[in-house]
Amino acid sequence: MEKLQSGLVIEFYSNSCLVRTDSEDIKCLAIKNIVVGDIVNLELIQDSKEVRGIIISKEPRTSFLQKREGIKSKAVAANISHVGILVTPEPTTSTEFIDKWLVTAISSNITPFIINNKTDLDQSSNYKNKLQVYKNLGIKIINLSAKNSINTEELKEYLKAKCVVFVGNSGAGKSTLTTKITGKNIKTNMLSNNQGVHTTSISTLYEIDNQTKIIDSPGVRDLPISGLSNNEIIEGFTEIYLCSKNCKFSDCNHIANEGCEVISKLLDGEINENRYNNFIKFRDGEDNG
Numbered sequence: 001m002e003k004l005q006s007g008l009v010i011e012f013y014s015n016s017c018l019v020r021t022d023s024e025d026i027k028c029l030a031i032k033n034i035v036v037g038d039i040v041n042l043e044l045i046q047d048s049k050e051v052r053g054i055i056i057s058k059e060p061r062t063s064f065l066q067k068r069e070g071i072k073s074k075a076v077a078a079n080i081s082h083v084g085i086l087v088t089p090e091p092t093t094s095t096e097f098i099d100k101w102l103v104t105a106i107s108s109n110i111t112p113f114i115i116n117n118k119t120d121l122d123q124s125s126n127y128k129n130k131l132q133v134y135k136n137l138g139i140k141i142i143n144l145s146a147k148n149s150i151n152t153e154e155l156k157e158y159l160k161a162k163c164v165v166f167v168g169n170s171g172a173g174k175s176t177l178t179t180k181i182t183g184k185n186i187k188t189n190m191l192s193n194n195q196g197v198h199t200t201s202i203s204t205l206y207e208i209d210n211q212t213k214i215i216d217s218p219g220v221r222d223l224p225i226s227g228l229s230n231n232e233i234i235e236g237f238t239e240i241y242l243c244s245k246n247c248k249f250s251d252c253n254h255i256a257n258e259g260c261e262v263i264s265k266l267l268d269g270e271i272n273e274n275r276y277n278n279f280i281k282f283r284d285g286e287d288n289g
């Protein structure tokens, strides 16, 4: 048996994790600063019952989603290449939710795309217009119905060789979609004990065909944007960012300054009003310290 091995962290518990190596899945201890999606190097130890691993190092991450609050930050998943934002007519997905994830993905070096789920339901013109705004920004949109397996093949094809996390409001269809794509029945991450219900944040990475990876982690789904800097926020609104370079003053607040190109493009209708409002809200909102 090789004493040193490398592998992928596929499951995460409160004080241990499971690492997939070429030959087997190994339960590991010493998981400080390790998250699901990390590539780690292990030292193997054989105790009386089983082989276990001790994580001795991790490989550099291509990306990581992190929870940032004030000056504190904590990674929640590593090496994600794409965020699939589920948008649905019911429950209604707010543009704020979509924009929050676009900003989060862009600031984390992750490619965002939209999954327009529940295409079997009626879509109002309002809803269609909302999606059109993102399409105009050049964001990939895949229309499907997870429940009825309509067009899920297009998504599977798109996800080849990618590592994705699905985000969406409760009820948007994340579990249904993950089940359809992985062929596994995804249960909610709840553990109950006899004192009542207990929740644990167990993250899992599903591998399909050795190519596609799907990370399912409750911690990833509710990342706050409060830790992002003003620069990260404007860069997440790509069209606003590009305009802002032509504002007369380099410290333009894009609200009331003379020669503001952002305001000018907003009045022209070239910048969407909802996008602009969300940008100001994220940047100046009271929860944005």
Ligand SMILES: Nc1nc2c(ncn2[C@@H]2O[C@H](COP(=O)(O)OP(=O)(O)O)[C@@H](O)[C@H]2O)c(=O)[nH]1
Pocket (backbone or CB within 6 Å): 117, 118, 119, 120, 121, 144, 145, 146, 147, 148, 168, 169, 170, 171, 172, 173, 174, 175, 176, 177
């Ligand atoms: N009509 C319709 N309902 C769907 C679709 N996908 C999921 N649902 C339903 O939406 C509800 C919430 O789905 P679920 O996967 O639990 O959402 P989650 O909270 O994001 O994990 C369930 O009742 C699903 O059956 C769809 O494509 N069309």
Ligand SMILES: [Mg+2]
Pocket (backbone or CB within 6 Å): 174, 175, 176, 188
């Ligand atoms: Mg669910």
Ligand SMILES: [Zn+2]
Pocket (backbone or CB within 6 Å): 244, 247, 248, 252, 253, 254, 255, 257, 259, 260, 261, 262, 263
């Ligand atoms: Zn400006």
